[in-house]
Amino acid sequence: MTTNINSKHNRRAFLKISTVAGGGLVLGLNMLTSCQRPGASDEIEMPEEWFEMNAYLKVGDNGVVTIFSPNPEIGQNVKTSMPMIVAEELDVDWKNVVVEQAGLDTDKYTRQLAGGSQSIRQGWNGLRKAGATARYMLLMAAAEQWEVPVEELTTSNGMIMHEGSGQKIGYGEVASAAGQLQVPEEVPMKEAKDFNIIGTPTLNVDGEAIVTGKPLFGLDVQREGMLIAMAEHAPAFGMTVKTFDATDALAMPGIKDVFTINTRPEGAEQQWSDVNAFPELVVVVGETTWQVMKAKKALKIEWEKTSDLENTANHETALAQLIEQPTAEPARRDGNPEKAFAEAAQVIERTYSAPFLAHNPMEPMNFFAHVTEDKAELLGPIQTPQYLRMTASELLGMPEENVSIMMTRMGGGFGRRLYGHFGVEAALISQKAKAPVKLVYSREDDMTNGVYRPAYKVKYRAALDADNNLIGFHVRGAGVHGSPVFQNRFPAGAVDNYLVENHGLESNVSTGAWRAPRSNFIAGAEQSFLDEVAEAAGKDPIEMRLELFERAQNNPVGENNDYDAERYAGVLKLVKEKCNWGTEADGTYRGVSAYYCHNSYVAQVVDIVKEDGKPRVNKVWCAVDCGIVVNPEGAKNQIEGGLVDGIGHAMFSALTLKEGRPEQQNFDAYRLIRHTEAPREIETHFVDNGIDPTGLGEPGLPPIQAAVANALYKATGNRLYKQPFVQEEELLG
Amino acid sequence: MATFDLNINGTNQQVDVDPDTPILWVLRDSLKMVGTKYGCGIGQCGSCTIHVDGSAIRSCSLPVGSVGNKKITTIEGLATDRGLNAVQEAWLEEDVAQCGYCQAGQIMSAAALLKENKNPDDAQIESAMAGNICRCGTYVRIKKAVRSAADKMG
Numbered sequence: 001m002t003t004n005i006n007s008k009h010n011r012r013a014f015l016k017i018s019t020v021a022g023g024g025l026v027l028g029l030n031m032l033t034s035c036q037r038p039g040a041s042d043e044i045e046m047p048e049e050w051f052e053m054n055a056y057l058k059v060g061d062n063g064v065v066t067i068f069s070p071n072p073e074i075g076q077n078v079k080t081s082m083p084m085i086v087a088e089e090l091d092v093d094w095k096n097v098v099v100e101q102a103g104l105d106t107d108k109y110t111r112q113l114a115g116g117s118q119s120i121r122q123g124w125n126g127l128r129k130a131g132a133t134a135r136y137m138l139l140m141a142a143a144e145q146w147e148v149p150v151e152e153l154t155t156s157n158g159m160i161m162h163e164g165s166g167q168k169i170g171y172g173e174v175a176s177a178a179g180q181l182q183v184p185e186e187v188p189m190k191e192a193k194d195f196n197i198i199g200t201p202t203l204n205v206d207g208e209a210i211v212t213g214k215p216l217f218g219l220d221v222q223r224e225g226m227l228i229a230m231a232e233h234a235p236a237f238g239m240t241v242k243t244f245d246a247t248d249a250l251a252m253p254g255i256k257d258v259f260t261i262n263t264r265p266e267g268a269e270q271q272w273s274d275v276n277a278f279p280e281l282v283v284v285v286g287e288t289t290w291q292v293m294k295a296k297k298a299l300k301i302e303w304e305k306t307s308d309l310e311n312t313a314n315h316e317t318a319l320a321q322l323i324e325q326p327t328a329e330p331a332r333r334d335g336n337p338e339k340a341f342a343e344a345a346q347v348i349e350r351t352y353s354a355p356f357l358a359h360n361p362m363e364p365m366n367f368f369a370h371v372t373e374d375k376a377e378l379l380g381p382i383q384t385p386q387y388l389r390m391t392a393s394e395l396l397g398m399p400e401e402n403v404s405i406m407m408t409r410m411g412g413g414f415g416r417r418l419y420g421h422f423g424v425e426a427a428l429i430s431q432k433a434k435a436p437v438k439l440v441y442s443r444e445d446d447m448t449n450g451v452y453r454p455a456y457k458v459k460y461r462a463a464l465d466a467d468n469n470l471i472g473f474h475v476r477g478a479g480v481h482g483s484p485v486f487q488n489r490f491p492a493g494a495v496d497n498y499l500v501e502n503h504g505l506e507s508n509v510s511t512g513a514w515r516a517p518r519s520n521f522i523a524g525a526e527q528s529f530l531d532e533v534a535e536a537a538g539k540d541p542i543e544m545r546l547e548l549f550e551r552a553q554n555n556p557v558g559e560n561n562d563y564d565a566e567r568y569a570g571v572l573k574l575v576k577e578k579c580n581w582g583t584e585a586d587g588t589y590r591g592v593s594a595y596y597c598h599n600s601y602v603a604q605v606v607d608i609v610k611e612d613g614k615p616r617v618n619k620v621w622c623a624v625d626c627g628i629v630v631n632p633e634g635a636k637n638q639i640e641g642g643l644v645d646g647i648g649h650a651m652f653s654a655l656t657l658k659e660g661r662p663e664q665q666n667f668d669a670y671r672l673i674r675h676t677e678a679p680r681e682i683e684t685h686f687v688d689n690g691i692d693p694t695g696l697g698e699p700g701l702p703p704i705q706a707a708v709a710n711a712l713y714k715a716t717g718n719r720l721y722k723q724p725f726v727q728e729e730e731l732l733g
Numbered sequence: 734m735a736t737f738d739l740n741i742n743g744t745n746q747q748v749d750v751d752p753d754t755p756i757l758w759v760l761r762d763s764l765k766m767v768g769t770k771y772g773c774g775i776g777q778c779g780s781c782t783i784h785v786d787g788s789a790i791r792s793c794s795l796p797v798g799s800v801g802n803k804k805i806t807t808i809e810g811l812a813t814d815r816g817l818n819a820v821q822e823a824w825l826e827e828d829v830a831q832c833g834y835c836q837a838g839q840i841m842s843a844a845a846l847l848k849e850n851k852n853p854d855d856a857q858i859e860s861a862m863a864g865n866i867c868r869c870g871t872y873v874r875i876k877k878a879v880r881s882a883a884d885k886m887g
Contacts, residue, residue, distance in 0.1 A: 075832025075869050203828050210833035211821040211840060213768015213808030220767040228762075253734060253751065289771075290751070290758040362772050362780055362834040362868050411770070411834025412868050443773040633828050637874065641831050644870025667777035667866065675862040678872035680855070 035083075035097045035205055044096055051175040053137060054183070055108035056086050056130035063158050063172035065092050068102040071123065072114040072383055073206075074413040075641075076697040077634035080205045081120060082127055084630055088197040089131030089189060092171065093157040099205045104385040104405040114383040114410075115418055115513065117598035117695025120630055124692055128189055134178075136187040138171050141178035145169075192628060192690045201633035206409060216409040218380035219440065221368040226436045227256060229285045229429045230292045233278035233449050234303050236660030237509045241280045242304040249284060249298045254291035258284050258299070261428045263421055269394050273387040275451050276421035277510040283425075285433050289440055296442075307508045309660035312355070312455070315480060315505065319457035322478035322503040323351065331487035332500040334557050340472030340497035344463035348536050352460070352525035354723035355654040356480070357453035357514055358662075358670060363411020364446040367426035370436035375402040376427055381410035381417055388420035392427045403427075414645075415513035419451045444665045452655055453514030454480035456521045460529040463497070468537035470495055470548070477522070478503035481511045484518040484525075489596065490568065491530070493561035494548035509657065515645065516698035519597040524650060524705030524723070527593040531710040532719065541592050541710070542576050545569075563596045567625050570687055571603035574623035578685055579605040588618065591710030595703035598695030600626040601687075604643065606679075606707040608715050615715050615732060617647060617679040617708065622700065624684060627691035635696055640682045642700025648673025650705035651725050671726070737797050741766075742810025752798030757781045759797050760807060768808035768837050772866070779865030782838040782845075783807050789845035791864075808837035811844060820844045823882035831869035839865045843879045852883055 034044060047060025057067045067083035083099045104112055111122055135155060142160040143150035146167055154161050158171045192198075209216055234240050246258035264270070264279035282301055286292040341347060367380035376396055382388050385405040393400040410417060426439035441449070456479040463472030473495040477485035483502030492498055514520060534544040546569055551557075553565035572594050575581075584590045587609060594603035607619045622639050629635045652671040656663045664670035709720045718731035725732065739746045741764070748763045755774075760766045760783075769792055772780030776791035783792045784806040811818040817825075820843050830836045839862065846853060846861040853861065858879045867875065 075830075077831070201828075203825065204830055204833075206833060207825045207828065207830060210830045210836050211808075211817070211824045212812060213766075213837045215767045217770075217834060219771060222765055222767070288750075288754075288758060288762040290754045290762070293774075360868055362770070362778065362832070362866065364771070410832060412832040414868070443775075443778075637828060637831060637871065640873055641870035644872055645868070648870065666775055667773045668775060672866050672868060673870070673872075674864075674866060675859045675872050675876070678859075678870070678876075680873075682873050 035094050035099060047172065051179040053134035053179060054130050056127065057090065057134055059134070059138070059171050059175035061172045061175060063170045064096050064098060065090065065158070065171070066098045066100055068100050070102045070109040070112050071119045072112065072385065072407040072410065073101065074114045074383060074410040074417070076114065076119065076638060077204060077631060078114070078119045079409070080202055081630040081634055082123055083205070084197050084202060085124065085127040086131040088195055089128045090135045091155040091157070094197055094202065096158055101407060103407065104389060106386060112385055114413065115415070117600070117698045120693050121599060121695060129187070132187045132189045133183060136184055137178040137181050138174050140181055140184070141174040142169055145174065145177065198628065198630050199632065202631045203633065217363050217411050218366045218368065218408040219363055219411070221379055221408070221438055223368070223370070223436045226368070226438055227285050227287065227433060228289050228292045229283055229426070229433070229437045229439045230296045230442065231281040231283045231425060231439065231445070232296055232299055232301060233281055233445065235448070236309050237277050237657065238305060238307040238309045238660045239303045240278070240306050241282055242302040244282050244302070245300040248300070249295040252291065252295045252298060254287035255295045256285045256287070257433060258282065259432055261425060261432065263395065263424045263428065265395070271387045271390050273384045273419055274391055274421065275419045275510050275512050277508065278449055281425065283429050285429065285437065293442065310507060310509060311658055312656040315455050315507070318505050319353070319455065319478045322505060323457050323459040323476050325503065327501040327503065330499055331485070331502045332492060332498060332558070334492070335497035337472050337474055337497040337499040341461065341463045341474070344472060345466040346464040346536060347461060348464070348533055349459065349461045350529055350532060350721060351457065352528065352721050353457040354455065354521045355656060356455045356509070356511070357649055357653055358447045358450045358655045359414045359416030359514055360447065360670065360672065361410070361412030361414055361416055364443055365416070365422040365441040366439055367423040368436070368438045369426035369430035371396060371427055371431040374398070375404070377404050378423055378427060379406045379408065380423060380426070381408050381413065382420050382423055383410070383413050383417040384420055388423045391420070391424050395424060396427055396431060414515040415517070416451060419512055443667070447665050447670060448662045450655070450662070451510045451512035453520060454482065454511040456484045458484060458522065458525050460525065462529070462533045464533070464537055468539065470533065470537070472497040474499045476501040476503070478505060480505050480507045480509060484522040486518065486522065486562065488560045488562040490552070490563055491548050493556045493558055493565070494552040496557055498557065516597055516701050519595065519698070519702040523593070523595040523597070523702030524709065527595060527703055527706030528709045528719070531591070531706065531713070542572055542581060545572055545594060567601050568594065568596055571601045571623040571625050574685055574687060575603040575605050575621050578623065578683065579621040581605065589711045589714035591707045591712070591714060593703040593706035593710065595699070597702055598698045600624065600694045600696060600699040602639070602699045602703055604703050604707045606704070606711045608708070608711040610715060615712055619681045619683070620679045620704070620707070622682065622684040623687065624699070625687035625689065626696050626699070627689065627693045629686050630693055632686070635686065636684045638696045639684045639700040642698065643682065643704040644673060644678050646701040646704035647679070647708055648677070650708060650723050651677070654724050737800070739797070739800060739805060740802060741805045742807060748797070750797060753796045755793050756783065756795045756797055756800060756805065757792040760792065766807055766809055770834055770837055772835065778835070779842060780835050780838040782841040782865065784841060784845055787845065787848060789842045808841060811840065818844060819885040820847065820878070820882040823878040823885060827874045827878040827881065829871050829874040829878050831871055835865060835867045839867065839875055843875070843882065846879070847883055847886060851886065853879070
């Protein structure tokens, strides 16, 4: 992406002059956003000249700063929070910042990827350094101009001051000179106590564009001469295209062409992100979306079976068999679990299961591509632009430097857009159609051509001695394409005799990362089970967990324990205090859960009430330890959204297969949580510990399933073992 | 193909499309007004919500041929020369959006609700908004924003 604000612009018109490399944009996407609220009386003016300080920022001659947000924005708020980190160290007034989405540029940036809740954690140092380095170069330029030592200068809100002489100068006035300087190797950075942008609740930089319906998303892309493409994939996993007859479709108005593409030709190099069960597609290209949608339905395609047509019932049976089978090599073994179980006064054994889930981002998969003889321009919603470029380059037969990728704001992703086959498809279609093309998936295409959260099953066993001490723990997990169990996570490290066994089930159904992979199931199972163990031991569920954390902290079992017991206990203690644990009113049913993932700790307490006999989540308390909170407003929103998402999927959602065919193809059959089912109130508290920031987009989701299940048990007397809980309606009361 | 004269956001627009084309695609493809979003195509998710003569309607399921001279308002037409609509203002103040994709539809449903009911209680808000899905799970903020918009318009 190049910025088209050139030095000649000296008028108030701004923000809408963004274009994408290649030009010809009929309708500019809003990729450039002022942090000042539009309509405010002191709207910022664009500078006459920009001076690029480094890959992350440029300073205008009037002190306005453009900060490039390197990572894809998927709703996790990085387009606001990443520039906040740069602005903090630059020490500039946030109101004078313009944020611009950077395109893929592996020379300038590292890890331009939205996944694993890692953007802030892994970007933290680089972003700070970018801001601090630019600030120091501006200081050096001012020091040179005033002939004073650089150490005597201070900054505040984009101004440089020299106390001794009383001189003051704006960043914009020294930016030209600063840009000529050699980049210093070491620069001072702020101490956390001096942060004034980081830690301040800051509104989404795209908020205004979102609420006024400005073009932001991949589906909003429009280009001169652009055609619309849609693709038909086989109706079932295990099938592919045999032949097709496009006579009727081609006779329909606006239809330009029908052809097949294959995104997995023999011998082509594959990336980890190339997960896709349907590489062979029948493509319809035409003028408008509606025309193409109708023509797609008029295609006559003969499909052929290439492997087994699988059923959910068979997956259930196979997973149930696997969790009864010991593995030759346990994933973890501490002490002597067999002996502990043999000697136990009480053994508790429970099995939990969950179905496939589709990602269902509200914006279906899509991508724009304009491929010519020697170059390719790709524009759209992608979590992994670097990997998309590798595969597109390979399949287009074009060097990577000739393939440009620009990321649009994404209408959600939740992991689905890690797997960018739709971008590759768009590129191949444009190459074949010899035209700029926007590939559009219908909701049905999106839901049935999935990279699903795998179906899982896990069996837990706990051994208690006569004094109700937890002396043995055994987890055996199985899932499609792999087990959901993390062998080194809690309560590993807190129990002397510990055994973890993992099984995977082969399948032709494509599965992949879905918001908080594995954790999105195992947290609910583990924390529901611990609730039962605490009950069997006659202990308060929070107290029992705290005892285990104390053990793990003071005298840990094993060496590879993948959590910090003190921080884990910290969020439980905080949530306990905030909800006044143990004091719920009559008619209120309370459940607790805590989980660690993506380097962060979250504890949640849920209050359920019964209305007309039906349970409703009335309030949720969350305690979160993700280190330094960059943007408290965005952070709270992530936690709230994560837990609503978690409640919804645990309660209502499932994707099932019959003869390889997904039985849910749209939101009439696939149930997502709605307004009437969401919690009434959410209260979120962050631990203030000054530790470098960790993940936030995913950790809010996993624990909530168990908090809800544990509260539902209190409300109904029934434990819930099978997701979605709604299928156990008779148990819900 | 046939010609249709439409009244959209107070402006007359002429389009030449098949009569069964949903208004959603007329807006997005013919008129390049992309604020109204495609989510499901079957009226289940609410992303495509517009106002037809003031009522919230799912534009993905409304053929252009059935619109006649009814007045259409889209998210692009909600703000006026005087500034943003109170619902849009409230959405910004509550920092509702995460990915933002469903929010135009949510806002249109909320604006239609507040036109009919100036002071909805929580249950009325929930039930009026139940046709709009937010996969990011911003429901709690949406409800706060609707309340706050009602107070503003008060």
